[in-house]
Amino acid sequence: SAVISQKPSRDICQRGTSLTIQCQVDSQVTMMFWYRQQPGQSLTLIATANQGSEATYESGFVIDKFPISRPNLTFSTLTVSNLSPEDSSIYLCSVPGGQGSYNEQFFGPGTRLTVL
Amino acid sequence: AQKITQTQPGMFVQEKEAVTLDCTYDTSDPSYGLFWYKQPSSGEMIFLIYQGSYDQQNATEGRYSLNFQKARKSANLVISASQLGDSAMYFCAMRVYSSASKIIFGSGTRLSIRP
Numbered sequence: 001s002a003v004i005s006q007k008p009s010r011d012i013c014q015r016g017t018s019l020t021i022q023c024q025v026d027s028q029v030t031m032m033f034w035y036r037q038q039p040g041q042s043l044t045l046i047a048t049a050n051q052g053s054e055a056t057y058e059s060g061f062v063i064d065k066f067p068i069s070r071p072n073l074t075f076s077t078l079t080v081s082n083l084s085p086e087d088s089s090i091y092l093c094s095v096p097g098g099q100g101s102y103n104e105q106f107f108g109p110g111t112r113l114t115v116l
Numbered sequence: 117a118q119k120i121t122q123t124q125p126g127m128f129v130q131e132k133e134a135v136t137l138d139c140t141y142d143t144s145d146p147s148y149g150l151f152w153y154k155q156p157s158s159g160e161m162i163f164l165i166y167q168g169s170y171d172q173q174n175a176t177e178g179r180y181s182l183n184f185q186k187a188r189k190s191a192n193l194v195i196s197a198s199q200l201g202d203s204a205m206y207f208c209a210m211r212v213y214s215s216a217s218k219i220i221f222g223s224g225t226r227l228s229i230r231p
Contacts, residue, residue, distance in 0.1 A: 001163075033218060042207060043161075043221045058218075090159060094219075102211060103149055103168060105219055107161035 002027055002095050004108035012114045013083050020079045021111045023093035028073035033094040034066075037110070043092065049076050083115045118143045118212050120222035128228050129198050136183070137193040137225050139208030147213040150191040152182065155224075156204040164206075167191060195227075203229045 003026040013019050023032065034046040046066055047055040055068040069077045080087050090110040097104025119142040129135040141150065148169045154162040167175045167182045175182045183192040195202055208222040 031217065042223050043209075045218055045220065048218055092161065094161075096217070102213070102217055103166045104163060105151060105209075105211070106163060107153075110159050110161075112159070 001104065002029070002097065002106045004093060004095060004106060006091075006093060006108040006111050008111060009109065010112040010114075012116060014116055015083055015085065017083055018079055018081045019083065019111075019113055020077050021091050021093075023076045023078070023108055025074045025095055029095040030073070031096060032070065032076045034068065034076075034078045035092045035094060035107075037090040037092065039088070046078070046091075080113065083113075085115045088113055088115045118145075118148075118210060118215065118220055120208050120210050120220055122208055122222035122225050124225045125223075126226040126228070128230055130230050131200060132197055134194060134196045135198050135202075135227065137195075137206050137208075137227065139191045139193065139222060141189050141191060141208075141210050143210065143212050145212045145214050149211045149213070150182070150184070151209040151211070151219065152180070152191075152193045153207045153209060154202075154204045155207065161207075165193070198229050200229050200231060203227060 005024045007022045032049045035043045037043050045058050046061045047057045049055045049068045049070040051070045067079045092110045093108045096102050121140045150167045152164040165177045165180045167184045179196045181194045205224045207224045209219045211219045
């Protein structure tokens, strides 16, 4: 299984600022996924990040608000820009199983964001 | 469009009993995979079990089994001999391989085990 770490684990931010979340995987993966989990809700996919190409965003999510970087096969960042209280959520990165196995999908521990 | 439906927002089960968590899905793609995750109060997402659309047998992992009924488009999770530590949110999810292999989630079921 993949071991995924995220930084920070939690943060409290002021309205109008930005937060950048880092995701590090212990193995090389082609695809990385970023999810949001709003309080008491399920997980919603924000975007898919492939190394060497622009991220693909889901409906309702835009690059200006959620810019993503994917500089190599083990690392990605998600920035949540111009924060508002509605952005208070847990943000999780996720990768498929090892060696391109798509019958597994693993998640990082999440970043809990609170916007005041 | 793909969709996952979990109709049980919450369930209470007596310890040591078996429990079935319902999940139905909708896709027109013949190639897909179904997942179940457990999310305890700590927030981590724990992968439990996977069933591929072409798998002939129901998946099993220890006390977890997936009751896959393809014609009905259902993928229910069965937990045998429930334990207090099974109390958590459970999410059903689907990966459609023609759709950039992304995974979409159902709304979840909160399972509470009574001692």
